[in-house]
Amino acid sequence: MGAGDAIARERDFLLRLLELGQADDVARALEGALTLMIEISGAKRGYLEVGVPSAGDGAPPAWSRVHAFADDEVAAVKDKLSRGIIAAAMARGETIETASAMLDPRFEEQDSVRGHRIEAVLCAPIGAPVPFGALYLQGRGNGTPFGPENRRFAELFARHAAPIFERLVTAYRAQLATDPTAAARARLNGAEQLIGRSDALAALLDEVALVAPLDVTVLITGPSGTGKSAVAGVIAANGSRRGRPFVELNCAALPDELLESELFGAAQGAHSTANRRIPGKVEAAEGGTLFLDEVGELSLRAQAKLLQLLQDGTYYPLGSSRAQRADVRVISATNVDLAARVAAKAFREDLYYRLVVMELRVPPLDARREDIVPLAEHFCARACAKHRLPTVTLGETARMMLLSSAWPGHVRQLAHAVEGAVIRAVGARSEVVAPAHFGPTAAAPGADNGEPMTFQAATRRFQATLVADALRATDWNVSQTADNLGLARSHVYNLIRSFGLERE
Structure with missing residues (x-):
């Protein structure tokens, strides 16, 4: 040189x-x-x-x-x-x-x-x-x-x-000192896509950090819309196969025959659209990670083929009598009770135990309500960038409405609601998103629409409303607000940050 x-x-x-x-x-x-x-x-x-x-x-x-x-x-x-x-x-x-x-x-x-x-x-x-x-x-x-x-x-x-x-x-x-998720985030790549600072999210991230480096099958459970696919992505990004293919398949999106072909591939002539050999998701994921969303929707026939893949690393493409070898890590997700499906003979018991070596449960949004405002802020900024709109921010009253609303569709519902509100706010030439911008489909408070609200969530909603009203009454004089509420000023600052309150 x-x-x-x-x-x-x-x-x-x-x-x-x-x-x-x-x-x-x-x-x-x-x-x-x-x-x-x-x-x-x-x-x-x-x-x-x-x-x-x-x-x-x-x-x-x-x-x-x-x-x-x-x-x-x-x-x-x-x-x-x-x-x-x-x-x-x-x-x-x-x-x-x-x-x-x-x-x-x-x-x-x-x-x-x-x-x-x-x-x-x-x-x-x-x-x-x-x-x-x-x-x-x-x-x-x-x-x-x-x-x-x-x-x-x-x-x-x-x-x-x-x-x-x-x-x-x-x-x-x-x-x-203020973010219980910080310790796990420091050990994980890509954890920034899991927004929030709640204890429930911290517990989930700790489990992700534990299981990610281990080349074992993982079953992610939780209601629809809670972010199970994002959790799977973080696991893959921190495993020994990171940097290799991460291939996702929604098992509920295709009819049985097409699903089997999509997952395992098909030999030429195996079905009406197979005018040539079709490689499947398993082949595409070779050396990497295969993520099967809504795995509970697999037919019993497809379940048997998946069981063989997990047992000995081989599978048969549709219409082929020649076994193929595969080296993939399987992560699956479901929003149904697979144990109940097993009891009902709708899901193979042997496959269930293969999938559930490690189970991670993603909490519903109601169990992490302190994450609602950080999530909404993220979705607000994302909507502006996605649609190339002028920057708008969430107003305090909009934050309060989001905190006091029920979100049966969880994170996905919140994301769509905020995106629509951002578009309406920009259309109204407003720099601040207000409750009116959420339109008639905005989530109503849980007590008013029959959705159950936990004691913790109801208490948090009351505290957020009380602090916001007290701040408005003193024109956001934090010292005076603290005196009126009988709290330390530092505690009021922590509550403002926790509830995501901002002066309008």
């Missing part, structure tokens, strides 16, 4: 480090950072972990990302956090490089080194004087050591990455 090429390479590296500093969460920064170091060093595999700086010695990392490690190898790498190469680098605060860990007297006796035949290694601690993370690179495509130049890049990366991750960790800890 000439001098000019070396300068250009270093310039590009520094520019990408600067871009890394623009990341707004730890998970995204980790992903970008590890990708950068894999590309710049030519490493076959990589592991990047960052712990909370004040967590103390021996604390497990709060966040980590891996590249090209198998599940059993990830466990071996993490074992090095407490002993071995990574532990040595962090204990000394120095970069460790070895051309062959198997021949290095410092590490050759370690079981993980011998068991996985670890060759070239480059490990740089992150943070000083007390490291709180590490970059671990293993093996090179050409079989050579990492060498002085890659060592310099690793140390340069560690030096510049430390303040970036410290900033993000500090922001995370501040957010954690």
Whole structure:
């Protein structure tokens, strides 16, 4: 490599480090950072972990990302956090490089080194004087050591990455104090599409973070319109198959014969429209994830074929006598009680137990009413962008109406209602969405339309109305409002934020 090429390479590296500093969460920064170091060093595999700086010695990392490690190898790498190469680098605060860990007297006796035949290694601690993370690179495509130049890049990366991750960790800890979903979001890619800060959503995200890395079947349950497909997408984006195909099929959208053809494919002449071989969704998802929405609507015949796929990884396209092999992770979703379907002999019991290795239940919107306003704000901004409309915002009275309304259609109904209201508001040349813009089909309060309202939801609606009325009475003087309500001023600020109240 000439001098000019070396300068250009270093310039590009520094520019990408600067871009890394623009990341707004730890998970995204980790992903970008590890990708950068894999590309710049030519490493076959990589592991990047960052712990909370004040967590103390021996604390497990709060966040980590891996590249090209198998599940059993990830466990071996993490074992090095407490002993071995990574532990040595962090204990000394120095970069460790070895051309062959198997021949290095410092590490050759370690079981993980011998068991996985670890060759070239480059490990740089992150943070000083007390490291709180590490970059671990293993093996090179050409079989050579990492060498002085890659060592310099690793140390340069560690030096510049430390303040970036410290900033993000500090922001995370501040957010954690008011957002119960923050801890799980920090460990997940793509979780921003699951809007909200409720305890119910936090519990769901914790389960997603637990199950996503495990290559097991998952059944997502919950009412229609709660966002089950979005949950499936986040699981796939954080599993070992991320970056590979994510193929979705709604099992309720097609008649039985077409559904079987769509799912498993069809041989030429298998049915009237099969004038050539038709590849199915299973084939399209090869190596990745197959998401079957409304899986309870599968015919018994299709259920039998799906069971075979889950049992031994083979299936038969429609009209074919030749078995095909498939390597896919299956995630399914349903809004019906599959156990009741099993009892009614409408769903195979053996398939049910194959699908329900891990079950995640998406809560109804009524169980996460504190998420209504953040969701509505998101849908408002999305509608403006989608239709290229002038920016409008939700007014306080519209927020109050949304909070006090029943949403039997859950998140999907709320999204459509807000989209329609945005269009009407723009049509009326209003910069603020008001209750009148929701039209005659707007959801009515649950107490008025027969929809059951939980004690928690009714209490929250009363509190939101009380605080909003008290703020209007004092012309939004928070100190006076706090005195009138007998609350601390900080508590009133928290209620304003929780209810999404804004001065009109």
